[in-house]
Amino acid sequence: AVSDALRTAGFLVREDTDVAEAAALPPTERPDVVVLGTGSGDRDPFAATEAWTADRQRRPQAVMLVEGANPVDRLRAAAAGADLVVPADRIATEIPAYVESLARLGAPPLVVLVVEAAGRVHGWISELLEESGLEVEHCGDAVSAQAALARRVPDVVVAAADLTGIGPLALARYARQDPRTRLVPVIVVSNEGDGVARSEALHAGVDDVLPAARAAADLVATVVARGERGRRISELVHRDPLTGLLNTTTLRPELEH
Numbered sequence: 001a002v003s004d005a006l007r008t009a010g011f012l013v014r015e016d017t018d019v020a021e022a023a024a025l026p027p028t029e030r031p032d033v034v035v036l037g038t039g040s041g042d043r044d045p046f047a048a049t050e051a052w053t054a055d056r057q058r059r060p061q062a063v064m065l066v067e068g069a070n071p072v073d074r075l076r077a078a079a080a081g082a083d084l085v086v087p088a089d090r091i092a093t094e095i096p097a098y099v100e101s102l103a104r105l106g107a108p109p110l111v112v113l114v115v116e117a118a119g120r121v122h123g124w125i126s127e128l129l130e131e132s133g134l135e136v137e138h139c140g141d142a143v144s145a146q147a148a149l150a151r152r153v154p155d156v157v158v159a160a161a162d163l164t165g166i167g168p169l170a171l172a173r174y175a176r177q178d179p180r181t182r183l184v185p186v187i188v189v190s191n192e193g194d195g196v197a198r199s200e201a202l203h204a205g206v207d208d209v210l211p212a213a214r215a216a217a218d219l220v221a222t223v224v225a226r227g228e229r230g231r232r233i234s235e236l237v238h239r240d241p242l243t244g245l246l247n248t249t250t251l252r253p254e255l256e257h
Helices: 002-008 019-023 045-053 074-080 088-105 124-131 142-151 168-177 198-204 212-238 248-256
Strands: 033-037 062-067 084-087 111-115 135-139 156-160 186-190 208-211
Touching: 002 033, 002 088, 033 045, 033 088, 045 062, 045 074, 062 088, 084 088, 111 124, 111 142, 124 135, 124 156, 124 212, 135 142, 142 156, 142 168, 156 168, 156 212, 168 186, 168 198, 186 212, 198 208, 208 212, 212 248
Parallel strands: 033 062, 062 084, 111 135, 111 156, 156 186, 186 208
Antiparallel strands: none
C-alpha cells in the first residue's frame, strides 16, 4: 500500500526487506526517504530505524514507521530517530504529503550566511562550514549582511560576536523584524570577554550562542540541526498544506520585496 501510494504520487520507489543490507548502501545509492513496516514479528522496527539513523551524515532525509494493528510506542520511535509514525489507514494521504513537503524543502546543502569581522577574508567559521559541505556566503560586517539578506534568504545566519560597528545582536533584531527572514535561525560565535551576554542575545532573537573555544566541535552540528528544523518550520508556516503554494501571509511580503 505504501509503494502504490508513493508511485501514484509520482515518486520512484524501491522495495527492500533486508534492512541491514539496505542501510549499508553507499551514499550515492541511499534513498531520500525510508518507510518501515512494524507488522513483521521477526523484526524489531526500532532497531531497524536506528540502523538508518545512527550515522547522522548518511541518514536519509526522513525515516518513517507505519503503525499496523499493534500501537507503536511513539516516544521510543522518536528515541530511535524516526521522523514520523503513520497509522496504516492514513498511508495513502499522509506519506505522499510528507514526502512532497520534503521535496519542496530542497536537498542539501544548507545555505549559510557567515558574518565575520572585516579583514578576515573567509575566516575559520567559513572554512569550517565549507569543508563540511555547506554552501557559505561570507560578509565582513552587518551592513553587507543586510544587503545579502535582501538578495537571498539563507537557511542559517552565523555571526561572530566581535563585529565592529553594528554588532550581531542588532543584526538578529533586524532579521526578526523582516517578514522574509524572521524565522531564519541566527547563531552567534562568541569569544571570552567580548561582552555578549547569553540572556541579552536570546532576547534579541539569537537562537544559539556558541563559545569560540568549543564552536569548532559544535558549530557544524548546530548549523545543520537548526537549518533543517528551520526549513521544516518555514514550510509549515509559509505554505498552504493542501496545495503547497505560498499562503497570503508570505506572498504579500514577497511581492512587496
